[in-house]
Amino acid sequence: VPTAVAGLGYGVVCWALLFVGGAGALGVELGDVDDSIPAVSGTEPPVDRQATVVEVVDGDTVDVEFADGSFDTVRLLGVDAPETRGETYPSEFEGVPNDAVGRRCLTESGAAATAFVERAVEDETVTLRFDALAPTRGDYDRLLAYVVVDGASLNRRLVAAGHARVYDSTFERTEAFYAAETEARAGSGGVWSC
Numbered sequence: 001v002p003t004a005v006a007g008l009g010y011g012v013v014c015w016a017l018l019f020v021g022g023a024g025a026l027g028v029e030l031g032d033v034d035d036s037i038p039a040v041s042g043t044e045p046p047v048d049r050q051a052t053v054v055e056v057v058d059g060d061t062v063d064v065e066f067a068d069g070s071f072d073t074v075r076l077l078g079v080d081a082p083e084t085r086g087e088t089y090p091s092e093f094e095g096v097p098n099d100a101v102g103r104r105c106l107t108e109s110g111a112a113a114t115a116f117v118e119r120a121v122e123d124e125t126v127t128l129r130f131d132a133l134a135p136t137r138g139d140y141d142r143l144l145a146y147v148v149v150d151g152a153s154l155n156r157r158l159v160a161a162g163h164a165r166v167y168d169s170t171f172e173r174t175e176a177f178y179a180a181e182t183e184a185r186a187g188s189g190g191v192w193s194c
C-alpha cells in the first residue's frame with residue numbers, strides 16, 4: 001500500500017509538471033487566462049463590473065479596460081446598429097428599402113450611431129451590467145452587457161434615439177426595448193428615417 005500511495009503521489013506531481021511545462025511550451029502562461037468574468041450558472045448573472053471605454057468600435061460594440069489592466073470587447077446586449085465596418089442589409093431593418101438609397105441611408109445611420117456612442121462613453125468609466133437571461137459572451141467571444149453611464153442604459157438610449165433596432169434575442173428588458181423602438185419608429189428618428 002505505501003508503494004501505491006507513493007506512486008500515485010509521484011504520478012500527480014509528474015502530471016502537474018507536464019501540464020505547467022506544456023502550457024509554457026505553447027506560449028501560454030497560467031496567469032494569462034482571464035477568468036475574471038464568470039460563466040452564468042443557473043439564473044445568476046455575473047456581478048456588475050466597472051470599466052473604462054478605450055475605443056468605440058461601432059454603434060453597438062466598445063472596447064474596455066478593467067481596473068486590473070485587462071481589456072475586453074463588449075457587444076451591447078439587445079441592440080443592433082447599422083454596420084460601419086461592413087455591409088448592413090436593409091432586410092435587417094424593417095421598412096428600409098432594399099436599394100441603393102436604403103443602403104446609403106443605413107451607412108449614414110451607422111456613422112451616426114457610432115458618433116452617438118462616442119459622445120456618450122468614449123474615455124468614460126461605465127458599469128457593465130449582465131443579464132440573467134442572456135449568455136455572458138456571444139459571437140466572437142465578446143462580452144454581452146448593458147453599458148450603464150450616468151445611471152442610464154446606453155443600450156436602451158440607442159434604441160430610443162433610433163440609432164439601433166432591438167436585436168431579436170432573449171434578455172430581461174425585451175419589452176422596454178421594443179417599446180422604445182416603437183416610439184423611435186413612429187417619430188422616424190435615426191435609422192427609421194431611412
